[in-house]
Amino acid sequence: MASAYLDLIRIRFLMMLAYRVNYYSGIIIYAINIGAYYFLWGAIYGAQETLGGFTVSQMTTYVAVSWMARAFYFNNLDREIGNEIRDGSVAIQMIRPYNYLVVKMMQGFGEGIFRFLLFMIPGMALACLLFPVKLPSDPGIWAVYLVMLFFSFLINSQINILTGLAAFFVESSEGMMRLKRVAVDLFSGVIVPISFFPGWLEGAMRWLPFQAITYLPSSVFTGRTPAGEIGGVLGLQLLWFLILLLPIALVWRSARTRLFVQGG
């Protein structure tokens, strides 16, 4: 069984590899976005040394690594699941001897490996060339960051799966997917680090899973998180991963009994 799942990762990876040219422009797009925010933050800081607990140089690194992390964890599992529900092919998937949601997760991971190797790493190299990004010197930080990045992928994919499964309950989930994408970009800390939010909003964000996608790992990467707190931050990611399993299981259970195929 495990080998079947591994094959799914491999197949998706190879499929992505066949279309790799499409992602070359993506690297440039992400570099453009990093550039926009690099100059913007430069102007925001002006003569000030630190804002929201970040120095200018930490902010540059934060922006670069956050966008490039997004290049890795981003996927369209929500759209894939939504489409399969709408055209009814999910019914075929359900009678196959595997778990549909695990399959989706594996396909997402195959895409993730591709994005990591051919999108995030070259993109990060380009960002280091163009902007004064300061990479951490401690190999321990690198190791922790990679683990946290993996959890970013898991949590983001879980949120995507939940959004995709909403197609069981609403007939058009297009708008919802777009809303979710904006919410994740804003609240995960890609656009603004959570510590910049006004107190009440920052407080609210601490109780939501979004910060575990970008803000927590990027803060560790920039060296903003003290060594003593790294364990707790990792634990928080693990906790959110486990918590999010619950609504997925519930939605999946109740959804299966109400499949309604449009035009199928």
Next chain:
Amino acid sequence: MKLRFYLSLLMDYFKNYAKTKLTYRADFWIEVLSDLSFQAANLIFILVVFQHTPTLGGWSEAEVIFVYGFFMVPFGIFGTFFNLWNFSDRYITKGEMDRVLTRPAHNWFQVTLENMDPPSLIGSLAGIAIMVSCWLKLGLPLEWWDIPVMIVLVLGAVLVYGGIYTALTAISFYSDAPTGILPLMFNIQNYGRYPVNIYNKVIRFLLTWLIPFAFVGVIPASYFLGDHGDGLSQLALLTPVVGIVFMTIGMAVWNHGVKRYRGAGS
């Protein structure tokens, strides 16, 4: 005569659009909401940032938000009439351009009207509301000519956008797989919403004269905000000129491209 014909086409296409949309009313509102959420996220960014700094490159919070509000107006109008993100796929690969070209109206009008997306206009309304509130906050004087100047500047900005994206969409006539140039541009335009003096010289030049996204946001808006010592407000009245120049280039590239269209195989 010709104008009347095109106006009646516009009306008919709009009626047609309304009929299809009324079938899925919930969709319509979700679409509006998700359009607005994208703008809201950018506004939240500005609001959050100004909690930590009094000025951005010499511009106050109300001024930067005013620039953003101004940007939303031409952007909404542009989005209404220019919804051609899947042009290459639908009209070239699937050959729908055949159908369009057999009709008497100009093909560019047909293609844009067929894909019109009026909910984008709600973004323009939101932009106007934002501008009005900033206008009051800044205590700007309101002269009678401000309104006609505003309309001319907005139309100029729409033409800038229209010209750039018409030219880029027309690339599909020349190349089989125009990968990623449109999303590329879509991301570059983010730069135009903020005062361009915060960028370095190369980017500033690029945004002012080569891909003039600065003429969609900060330059025309600075006409109303006055001189900031960066020479932007002096350029403001050039907006309609830049718009016409870029729209002319765009249509030239388009018309030249349509002649190369050969129809799909099947």
